[in-house]
Amino acid sequence: MKLLISADMEGISGIVAWEQTTPGQIEYARGRRLMMGDVNAAVNGAFEGGADEVVVSDAHGDARNLLLEELDPRARLNSGSPSPFSMLQSLDDTPAPNALLLLGYHALSGTRKGVLDHTWSDERIRAVFLNDQLVGEIGLNAALAGAYGVPVVALTGDxxxxxEGQDLLGPALEIAVVKSATGRYAAQCLPLPEARERICEAAARGLLRLREGRAPAPLVVSLPVRLAVEFVFTQHVDRAFLLPGAERPGGTRLEYTAPDMLTAHRAFRAMVALARD
Ligand SMILES: [Zn+2]
Structure with missing residues (x-):
């Protein structure tokens, strides 16, 4: 059984500020160490839960946060950006992953009191919809994985x-709440041993559920996929609208009809890449 772990940073144990997740900032080195601890807890839980192969995709920023030299040597690491599947690099590997774990994720943009809430880009994107359903990074990635028949079995964050994950994927989704958000930049954080124990258990239970047929079903969106993106600034939309096939029903809104989820995902990433000042 092969598990893909997509590791973001904002929902890592102890993280409450951008300075802890941004290269060059004074607290970034500490943020990386915290991220390594959560990732290794998930890898350990995966093997305890019956995985025989684990791939970790660094899924934050430029995807060069995780330190291979400190990663559990049973796991492989996808590092660097851009990669074809971004936060879910390895989704189309052979053999394909059987399950996906979203680690250190964060709530979608506009969530009340969610640590570092945003959807893909804090400065550029206000909201994303798939077939009129509001989604954040959990939904976008779960839908992409679903198109490949891969279920999300566990999620960690505040x-x-x-x-948000259980609302979307159901109560069968194993979760590890590692901190209780009290504001966008504030949370009560669990002691690290307790947080990592929760992560380890969620990973193991998620794979156990999969083996027993009790895991969440892959998230399959109906086709064609109607993608809608609400931007923050109109000058970003002026550029993102260069994407062939994009429609602009409003000043800050682009829409795009895609024949499949991979195309919708690529169209979204292209819009974000184009959306510059
Ligand atoms: Zn991130």
Whole structure:
């Protein structure tokens, strides 16, 4: 059984500020160490839960946060950006992953009191919809994985992140709440041993559920996929609208009809890449 772990940073144990997740900032080195601890807890839980292969995709920023030299040597690491599947690099590997774990994720943009809430880009994107359903990074990635028949079996982050995941994927989604958000830049953080124990258990239970047929079903969106993106600034939309096939029904809104989820995902990433000042 092969598990893909997509590791973001904002929902990592102890993280509450951009300075802890941004290269060059004074607290970034500490943020990386915290991220390594959560990732290794998930890898350990995966093997305890019956995985025989684990791939970790660094899924934050330029995807060069995780330190291979400190990663559990049983796991392989996808590092660097851009990669074809971004936060889910290895989704189309052979053999394909059987399950996906979203680690250190965060709530979608606009969530009340979610640690570092945003959807893909804090400065550029206000909201994303797939077939009129509001989604954040959990939904976007779950839908892409679903198109490949891969279910999300576990999720870690703050309490709002985990609630967002269970609202979307159902109560069978195993969760590890590692901090209780009290604001965008504030949370009550669990002691690290307790947080990592929760992560380890969520990973193991998620794979156990998969083996027993009790895991969430892959998230399959109906086709064609109607993608809608609400931007923050109109000058970004002026550029993102260069994407062939994009429609602009409003000043800050682009829409795009895609024949499949991979195309929708690529169209979204292209819009974000184009959306510059
Ligand atoms: Zn991130």
């Amino acid at each position: 309490q709002h992140t985990c609630a």
